[in-house]
Amino acid sequence: MNAQAEETSKALDVVKHGLSLVLVVAGVAGFYYFSDVPGFTLLYRVLVLVAIILTAVGVAFTTVAGRNVWNFALEAKQEVRKVVWPTREETMRTTLLVFGMVFIVGLILWLLDWGLLVGIKALTGQGS
Numbered sequence: 001m002n003a004q005a006e007e008t009s010k011a012l013d014v015v016k017h018g019l020s021l022v023l024v025v026a027g028v029a030g031f032y033y034f035s036d037v038p039g040f041t042l043l044y045r046v047l048v049l050v051a052i053i054l055t056a057v058g059v060a061f062t063t064v065a066g067r068n069v070w071n072f073a074l075e076a077k078q079e080v081r082k083v084v085w086p087t088r089e090e091t092m093r094t095t096l097l098v099f100g101m102v103f104i105v106g107l108i109l110w111l112l113d114w115g116l117l118v119g120i121k122a123l124t125g126q127g128s
Contacts, residue, residue: 013063020056027052 031049034040060066086094120126 023056
């Protein structure tokens with residue numbers, strides 16, 4: 001009995017994913033189709049498209065995969081709350097250190113490039 005219910009659930013999930021895809025494609029097609037219709041301004045077309053996409057996402061979230069994605073998002077939100085964020089001073093110090101190192105490496109690369117340019121010009125005789 002459990003295997004049959006699982007197969008029905010999988011089949012229903014495939015239908016729901018297909019319905020979600022059809023809704024999104026129809027919404028995008030309608031968005032462009034009604035661009036020439038005088039009564040439909042851009043605002044109305046965008047609002048209808050957003051409503052259709054939200055409906056498609058809602059349908060997709062009723063599947064097993066959609067519930068898994070939702071649970072993952074909730075767990076990720078809980079994990080972000082556990083993160084120990086750096087203080088403002090630590091962030092500023094690290095940012096300034098990164099800027100300083102980028103400047104120093106850029107200066108070294110510029111000097112290396114300039115030295116190679118001078119060397120190549122001397123070897124080829126173009127600097128004379």
